[in-house]
Amino acid sequence: MEYRGVCEIGLERTMNEDSVFMAAEGEIGLFCVADGMGGHSHGERASREITDGMAGWWKNFRESAFDCDFSRMIYSLNQVLERANQKIWQMSGGREISGSTAVVLFIYRGRYGILNAGDSRIYRCDRTQVKQLTVDEVWENQISLSVSNWVKRQHPNWGKLVNAVGIAEDARITSSTDQTYTGMIFMLCSDGLYKMCPERIIAKYLKKCRHHSLDASLDSMLKKVYGEGARDNISVILVRV
Secondary structure (H helix, E strand, C coil): CEEEEEEECCCCCCCCCEEEEEEEECCEEEEEEEEECCCCCCHHHHHHHHHHHHHHHHHCCCHHHHCCCHHHHHHHHHHHHHHHHHHHHHHHCCCCCCCEEEEEEEEECCEEEEEEECCCEEEEECCCCEEECCCCCEHHHCCCCCCCHHHHHHCCCCCCECCCECCCCCCCCEEEEEECCCCCEEEEECHHHHCCCCHHHHHHHHHHHCCCCHHHHHHHHHHHHHHCCCCCCEEEEEEEC
16 A cells, blocks of 8 residues: 655645644555634644544554454544544534544555545545545535525535534544455545645546556646645645555
């Protein structure tokens, strides 16, 4: 397993509220991108709470502790996010908003699991296509809305987060699992990347990852983001199985 990643402040922000975690050994890897909620209190502390939790889990990880049961491992990682949610919620005392998005990718011996809260993303590039595996948890994507896309785009809530770790007493985490195969590419990123880098550009460079270095694709995407002004913090992790 090969991986590369960056977590940068960008060109306009005065603080980096993003945080990342990356680790792999053999056929097992754990990766996380957390984007602290800009403009709210302690966004940088919220994102760090998540990645510190992932780092602690990885440090203490033993396959035997889970009887090599992949589903139990995913459940345990979900609990890491739930504990982070409680700590962030307690940190703000429920009096002011403090939170962070979170996307987690866990790869284990031919399988992968993802966990998601918010609008950071995970993409997968396989033999035929590039696919976004997460759904942005923003206002316009709520299932309960029954208005046209045109009406949604005119609404002042367009693009606003409706879920994140730490913004409510109880966490709401989405998870899914699937199989991996040799050569599969994953990308985790915060919105500081994908809002500055069009989907077609992301797809182009993820496809190139299958036959070229991860560094080259990462550098190309960052060049595009900075060329567009890099208005937000930028976090990206590329993983090749």
